[in-house]
Amino acid sequence: MLKRHEIPENTSINITPLLDVIFQLLVFFVLTSSLVRPTQIELQLPESTTGVKTPDTQGLVISYRMEGDKPAITLNAEPLADVDALVPALRVLRGDPQKPQARLDIQIDRAVPYQDVIRLMDAARDTGFPKFSLQTLASTPGARR
Numbered sequence: 001m002l003k004r005h006e007i008p009e010n011t012s013i014n015i016t017p018l019l020d021v022i023f024q025l026l027v028f029f030v031l032t033s034s035l036v037r038p039t040q041i042e043l044q045l046p047e048s049t050t051g052v053k054t055p056d057t058q059g060l061v062i063s064y065r066m067e068g069d070k071p072a073i074t075l076n077a078e079p080l081a082d083v084d085a086l087v088p089a090l091r092v093l094r095g096d097p098q099k100p101q102a103r104l105d106i107q108i109d110r111a112v113p114y115q116d117v118i119r120l121m122d123a124a125r126d127t128g129f130p131k132f133s134l135q136t137l138a139s140t141p142g143a144r145r
Helices: 016-032 083-094 114-126
Strands: 059-067 070-075 078-080 103-108 133-136
Touching (some): 059 083, 070 083
Parallel strands (some): 059 103
Protein backbone atom coordinates (compact mmCIF):
# COMPACT_ATOMS: atom_id res chain seq x y z
CA MET A 1 0.00 0.00 0.00
CA LEU A 2 1.58 3.04 -1.22
CA LYS A 3 0.51 6.32 0.20
CA ARG A 4 0.25 9.23 -2.05
CA HIS A 5 1.54 12.48 -0.74
CA GLU A 6 -0.95 15.14 -1.13
CA ILE A 7 0.14 18.73 -1.40
CA PRO A 8 -2.13 21.17 0.34
CA GLU A 9 -3.46 23.96 -1.81
CA ASN A 10 -2.17 26.78 0.46
CA THR A 11 1.48 26.20 -0.32
CA SER A 12 3.68 29.30 0.10
CA ILE A 13 7.37 30.02 0.44
CA ASN A 14 8.43 31.46 3.78
CA ILE A 15 10.91 34.31 3.09
CA THR A 16 11.43 35.31 6.71
CA PRO A 17 14.76 33.43 7.06
CA LEU A 18 15.96 34.95 3.78
CA LEU A 19 15.20 38.46 5.03
CA ASP A 20 16.96 37.71 8.32
CA VAL A 21 20.13 36.69 6.48
CA ILE A 22 20.00 39.73 4.20
CA PHE A 23 19.63 42.14 7.13
CA GLN A 24 22.44 40.44 9.02
CA LEU A 25 24.72 40.77 5.98
CA LEU A 26 23.72 44.41 5.61
CA VAL A 27 24.55 45.13 9.25
CA PHE A 28 27.85 43.26 8.92
CA PHE A 29 28.98 45.25 5.86
CA VAL A 30 27.91 48.58 7.33
CA LEU A 31 29.80 47.95 10.55
CA THR A 32 32.97 46.61 8.93
CA SER A 33 33.28 49.15 6.13
CA SER A 34 35.11 52.38 6.65
CA LEU A 35 32.71 55.29 6.34
CA VAL A 36 35.33 58.01 6.87
CA ARG A 37 38.26 58.09 4.49
CA PRO A 38 41.36 59.94 5.72
CA THR A 39 42.45 62.81 3.48
CA GLN A 40 45.81 63.48 5.10
CA ILE A 41 48.59 61.25 6.21
CA GLU A 42 49.61 61.63 9.83
CA LEU A 43 53.33 62.22 9.63
CA GLN A 44 55.77 63.24 12.33
CA LEU A 45 58.66 65.20 10.86
CA PRO A 46 62.00 64.38 12.41
CA GLU A 47 63.78 66.45 14.97
CA SER A 48 67.54 66.74 14.95
CA THR A 49 69.59 67.08 18.10
CA THR A 50 73.01 66.63 16.53
CA GLY A 51 72.45 68.37 13.22
CA VAL A 52 75.19 69.86 11.10
CA LYS A 53 74.98 73.61 10.66
CA THR A 54 74.58 74.58 7.00
CA PRO A 55 77.20 76.93 5.58
CA ASP A 56 76.36 80.62 5.60
CA THR A 57 76.36 81.30 1.87
CA GLN A 58 74.04 83.57 -0.05
CA GLY A 59 70.80 81.76 -0.75
CA LEU A 60 67.07 81.90 -0.35
CA VAL A 61 65.43 80.60 2.80
CA ILE A 62 61.76 79.69 3.10
CA SER A 63 60.71 79.15 6.70
CA TYR A 64 57.35 77.61 7.57
CA ARG A 65 56.27 77.09 11.16
CA MET A 66 52.97 76.81 12.96
CA GLU A 67 52.15 79.46 15.53
CA GLY A 68 49.17 78.01 17.32
CA ASP A 69 46.85 77.02 14.48
CA LYS A 70 48.10 79.71 12.08
CA PRO A 71 50.96 79.13 9.65
CA ALA A 72 53.84 81.61 9.67
CA ILE A 73 55.66 81.64 6.32
CA THR A 74 58.72 83.78 5.66
CA LEU A 75 60.94 84.18 2.61
CA ASN A 76 64.35 85.55 3.59
CA ALA A 77 62.83 86.76 6.90
CA GLU A 78 60.04 88.65 5.07
CA PRO A 79 56.58 87.42 6.17
CA LEU A 80 54.20 86.10 3.52
CA ALA A 81 50.42 85.81 3.79
CA ASP A 82 50.19 82.18 2.66
CA VAL A 83 51.72 79.55 0.38
CA ASP A 84 50.03 81.09 -2.68
CA ALA A 85 51.93 84.36 -2.14
CA LEU A 86 55.20 82.43 -2.26
CA VAL A 87 55.24 81.78 -6.03
CA PRO A 88 55.28 85.44 -7.19
CA ALA A 89 57.82 86.35 -4.51
CA LEU A 90 60.12 83.50 -5.58
CA ARG A 91 59.80 84.51 -9.25
CA VAL A 92 60.88 88.06 -8.41
CA LEU A 93 63.86 86.84 -6.38
CA ARG A 94 64.79 84.23 -8.98
CA GLY A 95 65.17 86.86 -11.69
CA ASP A 96 66.61 85.73 -15.02
CA PRO A 97 66.19 81.99 -15.58
CA GLN A 98 69.47 81.93 -17.53
CA LYS A 99 71.50 82.96 -14.48
CA PRO A 100 72.79 80.24 -12.17
CA GLN A 101 70.26 79.60 -9.49
CA ALA A 102 70.77 80.56 -5.89
CA ARG A 103 70.56 77.88 -3.23
CA LEU A 104 67.08 77.39 -1.81
CA ASP A 105 66.58 76.07 1.71
CA ILE A 106 63.10 75.11 2.93
CA GLN A 107 62.93 75.05 6.73
CA ILE A 108 59.90 73.29 8.13
CA ASP A 109 58.48 72.98 11.64
CA ARG A 110 57.33 69.49 12.64
CA ALA A 111 53.74 70.71 13.22
CA VAL A 112 53.27 71.79 9.58
CA PRO A 113 50.74 69.63 7.68
CA TYR A 114 52.54 67.45 5.14
CA GLN A 115 50.26 68.64 2.33
CA ASP A 116 51.65 72.16 2.85
CA VAL A 117 55.20 70.77 2.59
CA ILE A 118 54.28 69.30 -0.81
CA ARG A 119 52.82 72.68 -1.86
CA LEU A 120 56.10 74.40 -0.87
CA MET A 121 58.11 71.89 -2.88
CA ASP A 122 55.82 72.35 -5.91
CA ALA A 123 56.14 76.13 -5.65
CA ALA A 124 59.94 75.83 -5.59
CA ARG A 125 59.99 73.61 -8.69
CA ASP A 126 57.48 75.80 -10.56
CA THR A 127 59.63 78.89 -10.07
CA GLY A 128 62.87 77.39 -11.37
CA PHE A 129 64.40 75.73 -8.31
CA PRO A 130 64.54 72.03 -9.24
CA LYS A 131 67.01 71.38 -6.43
CA PHE A 132 66.49 72.55 -2.87
CA SER A 133 67.21 71.35 0.63
CA LEU A 134 64.62 70.46 3.25
CA GLN A 135 65.62 71.31 6.80
CA THR A 136 63.91 70.91 10.14
CA LEU A 137 63.56 73.95 12.33
CA ALA A 138 65.05 73.90 15.81
CA SER A 139 62.54 73.27 18.55
CA THR A 140 61.40 76.37 20.36
CA PRO A 141 60.35 76.33 24.01
CA GLY A 142 56.58 75.96 24.30
CA ALA A 143 56.25 74.56 20.79
CA ARG A 144 53.41 72.20 20.15
CA ARG A 145 54.40 68.53 19.88
